Amino acid sequence: MDIKNQIFYGDSADILTKYPSNSVDLIVTSPPYSNRRKRSYGGISPDRYVEWFLPISKELYRILKQDGSFVLNIKEGANGEREIYVLELILALRKQGWYWTEEYIWYKTTCMPGKWPNRFRDAWERCLQFTKGRKFRMNQRAVKIPIGNWAKKRMKNLSENDTVRTASATNSGFGRKVENWANKRTVYPDNVLKIAPVCKNHNHSAVYPKELPAWFIKLFSKRGGIVLDPFIGSGTTAIAAVELDRHYSGVELNKTYYQIAKKNVQNALHTKAASISTIKAPR
Amino acid sequence: MDIKNQIFYGDSADILTKYPSNSVDLIVTSPPYSNRRKRSYGGISPDRYVEWFLPISKELYRILKQDGSFVLNIKEGANGEREIYVLELILALRKQGWYWTEEYIWYKTTCMPGKWPNRFRDAWERCLQFTKGRKFRMNQRAVKIPIGNWAKKRMKNLSENDTVRTASATNSGFGRKVENWANKRTVYPDNVLKIAPVCKNHNHSAVYPKELPAWFIKLFSKRGGIVLDPFIGSGTTAIAAVELDRHYSGVELNKTYYQIAKKNVQNALHTKAASISTIKAPR
DNA sequence: AGCTCTTATGAATCATTGA
DNA sequence: GTCAATGATTCATAAGAGC
Secondary structure (H helix, E strand, C coil): CCCCCEEEECCHHHHHHHCCCCCEEEEEECCCCCCCCHHHHCCCCHHHHHHHHHHHHHHHHHHEEEEEEEEEEECCCEECEECCHHHHHHHHHHHCCCEEEEEEEEEECCCCCCEECCEEECCEEEEEEEECCCCCCCCHHHHCEECCCHHHHHHHCCCHHHHCCEECCCCCCCEECHHHHCCCCEECCECEEEECCCCCCCCCCCCCCCHHHHHHHHHHCCCCCEEEECCCCCCHHHHHHHHCCCEEEEEECCHHHHHHHHHHHHHHHHHHHHHHHHHHCCC | CCCCCEEEECCHHHHHHHCCCCCEEEEEECCCCCCCCHHHHCCCCHHHHHHHHHHHHHHHHHHEEEEEEEEEEECCCEECEECCHHHHHHHHHHHCCCEEEEEEEEECCCCCCCCCCCCCECCEEEEEEEECCCCCCCCHHHHCEECCHHHHHHHHHHHHHCCCCCCCHHHCCCCCCHHHHCCCCEECCECEEECCCCCCCCCCCCCCCCHHHHHHHHHHCCCCCEEEECCCCCCHHHHHHHHCCCEEEEEECCHHHHHHHHHHHHHHHHHHHHHHHHHHCCC
């Protein structure tokens, strides 16, 4: 089956079995959370979530290339206490063979605070990275960020100490050499992603902002690679892939979203093509 | 046994059995993480961590008042993949009767140095809140933060810099300059705490900043209540409690830290007493 | 007060070697 | 094989002092 730049209408549990093995460079997805989005997906109950997910992740493991990553954006809800199906899912995926390489935090920076009697507004979600082993593709330079404003002042005059490696006072074994930072304009980020959530998308009930898949696509795939989203929704992952010169592939169970996704991706492709032809023939 | 304003030298697994039931308003602690602090604590291996912790948490459950909270600051390490003992601990604590009410994130705005091929610097830790039921004490107003410059900055960053950077920690409400908040509108925070891990305590290998326990003490206890830390280390939790007009109680296994903690708490008490007499007799 | 400059600081991770 | 010990490598920022 040709999966490149295709969106399939149907259930991932079925469709993915037809994907060839070792064919995808990166999987990024935000699956339907438990008990949410009942109207659109029927809502998987928390106690059945893991058993529902495992057959799908088994196919994902088969489909993913050896040096690829599987990024799962998810957050358990709360009903008095936090649900535990995400913890159980992590443990179950490990038993299935996945490496739980890292947990990135998506810190949702902009929504105005709200509150309930027992808890504050939930401002973060998990972005779980699973791989097939210790070694995988990671292009850290692709996601460097501009250095903080402090740097301008700091770099003007380097003191004597700054040109020498100085031991940390606590003997933690670290040191610093400020001289190395001269002329530095970008720095590496950490494992907390600060991205504002999209609040006004009425087409899909749980959109995530394009910047979220875009960050992982830059970090964990190369140009020309294939990025799969088995719950593609309104097509956000595919749009990000197109804009970053990757191929997309996806599955969607809901007919309406399937159609919206196809339309959105077509738009992204046209915009992309237009910008390229503009560059080639600027007049 | 009188536990109020006492620090005990010994193993929590033993000492806590002597604490009276329903006697403590809040438990805040940062236990030794697995396989860390080997020199001072011997280091608990990841596969034995849960069985080591459960007898202690059983006593904590007995000791905590019905409307109290148990806040556990912890973060698993990585060796290729993330360790899973924290996930297993959450599940085990629930089986022990605890409610897993919330997971707060401590976002460390300046985190440990380092660079590796397969991960970025770890900038966050878990602050797990457990309770004995759905109802518990929570004084949300006590941790409100000012809106103003902070909000303006956010908006500005949004348009200018794609929100890759956050407002600095000093704008986030953890500083002490509360008097500067006059005339500023305050809002409720969210469940991500932005605190730099700086502290001036060179005596302990794993201090957390005072602002972290202070935030939870303000939020989950009242003045005059008792705050327990079963792994009190150099006494940070007790110091925060003293400064906020709560009583402290704690246990420490390591003799050196036990002595340091006692000394630090005495200092905090003296400072407190001095500041009170100053207020009463300003001349 | 604000600016500039100086100093301080933190629960680390991975690859390799040896038992 | 696994497990443990050892060694090599490595940032970005906050806060205070001084003018």
